[in-house]
Amino acid sequence: MKVKLQTLEGKAGKGDVELNEAVFGVEPRADILHRVVVWQLENRRGTARAAQERSDVNRTGKKYGKQKGGGVARHGDRKAPIFIGGGKAHGPRRRDFEQSLNKKIRALGLKMALSSKAKDGLVIVDNLDMKAGKTKALAESFGFEGKVLVIDGESVNETFAQASANLHGINVMPAQGANVYDILKHDTLILTKAAVEKLEARFNG
Template sequence: MKIKVKALEGKAPTGAKADIELNDDVFGVEPRADILHRVVTWQLENRRGTARAARERSDVARTGKKFGRQKGGGTARHGDRRAPIFIGGGKAHGPRKRDFEQSLNKKIRALGLKMALSDKAKNDNLIVVDSLELKEAKTQALKGNLDKLGLGKTALVIDGDAVAEGFQKASSNLVGLNSLPAMGANVYDIMKHDTLVLTRAAVEKLEARFNG
């Protein structure tokens, strides 16, 4: 699949660099809603922190010795100091530990990412730019350049090993625009945004990620 390469600022590349060939094994996979749903659910569940448990009577490290006689003490009868009514005792009916982590086969996770990329390419919501290098890291200038690209309300920009520093600074105040290095590309963030913007370096990294 061939796609036109655009420039973030200045003139678009010409000649051999005007187009980029996208690997159909990565950008030409037929999306399936059930696979995408499984991967997104797996991502969101694994983001949840483990619910903290309270120590109950059996978990408190206190002596089990009966601390007072059964009768004649003028107080209620107790076996040990672990009872919930004492300071330092166990909590009565406290919260239990809940772990939300799920497992998902690596092949399904990889397939889901391919389908997310393919979905953007299929629906013309994929833009490839030459690079994210800017002459001046100015937010207002960057906003004007991005408007020319025809982005939707929200856009995800993916670069190569790391997002260009100037672009990151200039885009930090733009609402609805997020950026990631290629290593951080994931199904949830791609599907969440209206438009996906990739650099040449990002395309190479993503294709190498599946072919390597």
């Protein structure tokens, strides 16, 4: 699969790039993409903390006062929820949201996400080099609208990252961080040639 190179201005560049059909030519399936996105989002959630209930509180178990004759309500011990420092009545329980998903399904989901963008919304650029990391210069010359995800190679170009940091709708990450959720939620996916090599090597390795 050959794709024409473009520039960050949205114009045609020089040459083209051969994309691996096994990575960028997979027919997307909604069920696979859904499973991977749910797995990602659930694993981002932190563990819900539990409250100490009556059996968890470290207080004396001795009966508080006499059963009768005190002129007050009858109580068992100081762990009761009615007392300050007592256990929480019907408190929240610990909840862990972490899910497991087969590595082959995760890899297939990423291939399908890349392939869906290859059909509509994929842009390949030579590199992200800029003369200066100026936000104003990038905002005036950037030729893509909507939410844009830019993926570079081993590390993100520092000049481009600096220039795009304050621009709304442009997110940048290295190839190692490429994931299904971020790819699908952006309108346009911009890959550098180094990113293409890293992504293809990720699956071939």
